[in-house]
Amino acid sequence: TGLLVVFADDHNTSHNPPGISNTAGTGKKKVIVLGTGWGGMSFLKNLDSTLYDVRVVSPRNYFVFTPLLPSVTSGSVEARSIVEPIRRIIRSKGKHVQFHEAECIKIDAAKKVVICKDVSKVRPKGKEEFALQYDYLVVAVGATTNTFGTKGVREYCHFLKEVYDAEKIKESIQNCFESASLPHLNKEDRQKLLSFVVVGGGPTGVEFAAELHDLIYDDLLNLYPHLHNDVKITLVQSGDHILNTYDERISKYAEQKFTREGIHVKTGCRVLGVQDGAIDFKIKSSGQLVNLPYGMIVWSTGIGTRPVVSDFMNQIGQSDRRVLATDEWLRIKNCHGTFGIGDCASIEQRRIVEDVSYLFKLADKSNSGSLTIEEFVEVMEQVRQRYPQIDIYMERQHMRGVLGLLADAVKDGNRGSMQLDIENFKQAISKVDSQMKSMPATAQVAAQQGEYLAHCFNHMAAEVHDNIAPEGPMRIRGKGRHRFQPFQYRHLGQFAPLGGEKAAYELPGDWVSIGRSTQWLWYSVYASKQVSWRTRTLVVFDWTKKMFFGRDSSR
Ligand code: FAD
Ligand code: MG
Ligand code: MG
Ligand code: MG
Numbered sequence: 001t002g003l004l005v006v007f008a009d010d011h012n013t014s015h016n017p018p019g020i021s022n023t024a025g026t027g028k029k030k031v032i033v034l035g036t037g038w039g040g041m042s043f044l045k046n047l048d049s050t051l052y053d054v055r056v057v058s059p060r061n062y063f064v065f066t067p068l069l070p071s072v073t074s075g076s077v078e079a080r081s082i083v084e085p086i087r088r089i090i091r092s093k094g095k096h097v098q099f100h101e102a103e104c105i106k107i108d109a110a111k112k113v114v115i116c117k118d119v120s121k122v123r124p125k126g127k128e129e130f131a132l133q134y135d136y137l138v139v140a141v142g143a144t145t146n147t148f149g150t151k152g153v154r155e156y157c158h159f160l161k162e163v164y165d166a167e168k169i170k171e172s173i174q175n176c177f178e179s180a181s182l183p184h185l186n187k188e189d190r191q192k193l194l195s196f197v198v199v200g201g202g203p204t205g206v207e208f209a210a211e212l213h214d215l216i217y218d219d220l221l222n223l224y225p226h227l228h229n230d231v232k233i234t235l236v237q238s239g240d241h242i243l244n245t246y247d248e249r250i251s252k253y254a255e256q257k258f259t260r261e262g263i264h265v266k267t268g269c270r271v272l273g274v275q276d277g278a279i280d281f282k283i284k285s286s287g288q289l290v291n292l293p294y295g296m297i298v299w300s301t302g303i304g305t306r307p308v309v310s311d312f313m314n315q316i317g318q319s320d321r322r323v324l325a326t327d328e329w330l331r332i333k334n335c336h337g338t339f340g341i342g343d344c345a346s347i348e349q350r351r352i353v354e355d356v357s358y359l360f361k362l363a364d365k366s367n368s369g370s371l372t373i374e375e376f377v378e379v380m381e382q383v384r385q386r387y388p389q390i391d392i393y394m395e396r397q398h399m400r401g402v403l404g405l406l407a408d409a410v411k412d413g414n415r416g417s418m419q420l421d422i423e424n425f426k427q428a429i430s431k432v433d434s435q436m437k438s439m440p441a442t443a444q445v446a447a448q449q450g451e452y453l454a455h456c457f458n459h460m461a462a463e464v465h466d467n468i469a470p471e472g473p474m475r476i477r478g479k480g481r482h483r484f485q486p487f488q489y490r491h492l493g494q495f496a497p498l499g500g501e502k503a504a505y506e507l508p509g510d511w512v513s514i515g516r517s518t519q520w521l522w523y524s525v526y527a528s529k530q531v532s533w534r535t536r537t538l539v540v541f542d543w544t545k546k547m548f549f550g551r552d553s554s555r
């Protein structure tokens with residue numbers, strides 16, 4: 001293209017093939033960060049920006065605290081309380097970090113250039129696009145909502161992803177109640193307008209349904225008492241249970257609570273299409289077709305790929321995927337100098353079994369061709385450090401530990417003897433491999449990845465400039481990519497707010513808490529996680545206001 005390439009050369013990058021290796025550059029490396037969500041924000045906050053020339057590109061100049069988005073739909077929290085201007089976040093970083101409000105429309109991996117577009121309405125004609133050059137690129141653009149190609153979803157459904165989505169939903173609920181109050185409507189019209197449908201029984205769909213229920217029954221029906229018998233909330237889920245990534249106790253509790261409160265939970269349903277004012281779905285078990293009229297519908301199922309990411313994946317031979325594949329150091333595969341964090345990327349975990357002979361040799365200190373249980377336990381500790389996915393497996397499966405499982409597996413195949421040969425060892429390892437899950441698309445993962453990557457960047461630059469091994473939380477071992485520990489996810493548990501001042505919380509290690517006190521825990525955790533004292537104050541103020549005066553349901 002004939003685009004002006006800015007942010008270009010104070011040193012010639014082509015002589016300095018980038019990558020994570022030491023390249024003794026003369027000037028600072030140029031880092032471009034795409035996205036100002038959980039991943040991008042966390043990277044920026046933790047980066048020592050004096051070491052790099054940093055440009056941040058995002059079509060929105062603020063960070064959104066997404067866990068509180070469902071609360072915005074009901075007016076429990078104001079929209080402006082959960083956003084933090086990105087310029088405020090980077091202000092302390094001085095001139096080393098610059099922000100450009102624009103959308104990246106193309107990543108040119110061969111030229112190491114990103115092409116960006118001014119998406120504002122005031123942009124000068126003929127100057128919509130510009131290009132930026134990078135040495136390192138951090139892709140943190142998040143994901144879109146997946147419609148699975150279902151007809152009518154884009155036209156008629158609300159999504160719940162951005163602040164303006166939440167505000168539109170809030171307004172739409174208002175519209176339904178006002179319309180339903182008009183004098184010329186009959187009962188059928190009213191019931192249609194006040195039929196609220198949520199598609200997707202994951203954490204976001206469930207939390208939204210709970211917020212909607214509380215808004216209607218705690219607040220709106222006091223203002224519209226004549227509509228009491230016409231309201232209906234339906235939650236449509238394709239799986240057999242709602243919250244099916246949570247502990248069974250939470251999932252059951254949520255289903256029972258919703259059913260008791262009159263939320264219609266329809267599990268095991270396949271949505272066939274959405275029309276203006278009605279949704280068609282099929283109950284999988286009976287094959288029965290249902291046509292359900294709605295006044296408002298929210299679609300919240302799974303994550304999809306942004307076009308700029310799909311195009312990038314095509315360039316680098318990752319075309320058959322939904323998200324970018326990275327290695328355990330978050331480096332995008334087949335593309336030097338680029339990193340992927342958060343919802344737009346996932347770590348392609350190497351199967352442990354590929355290293356089985358190496359591990360076996362490592363464990364077999366006596367060189368006897370078989371392992372004692374002690375040797376086995378010892379090597380598994382190293383495996384745990386080298387293959388971080390094992391820890392997730394342990395948390396997800398609520399197991400005492402992988403060690404227990406493996407010891408069992410070994411006993412089964414090798415009863416009577418306390419030794420295991422390489423075949424037993426391989427068997428045990430493949431059992432772990434087969435259970436491996438990828439990391440969830442959550443703020444928790446994105447934020448930890450951003451922080452981890454920033455620490456790697458801080459170390460990389462310090463090594464280049466000072467030629468010393470820096471101090472800090474990152475353990476450095478050996479050379480090349482093995483200098484850094486691979487990214488290790490620390491699962492801190494997950495909340496599921498269920499409405500009525502009740503929440504569920506699940507901690508790693510088979511620990512579950514449900515109820516009113518858990519809701520208070522939720523309040524305090526989410527207040528403490530705010531990115532600034534400004535938003536923290538606003539959020540706590542909103543909650544206090546809600547407790548005294550109810551939700552602010554006005555438009
Ligand atoms: P995002 O935070 O989505 O950020 C993406 C950024 O990239 C945005 O700034 C966007 O404007 C920008 N961008 C988009 N396109 C481009 C482009 N072409 N060029 C440049 N920039 C671009 N997770 C939890 O752990 N706990 C929760 O309670 C929780 N609740 C949630 C509730 C809701 C309603 C939603 C929608 C999500 C929730 N999540 C929660 C998930 C969490 O928000 C995501 O996993 C997280 O935001 C992922 O971070 P990210 O940086 O990858 O993407
Ligand atoms: Mg981001
Ligand atoms: Mg975000
Ligand atoms: Mg996202």
Ligand code: MG
Nearest residue numbers: 342343345346
């Ligand atoms: Mg991811």
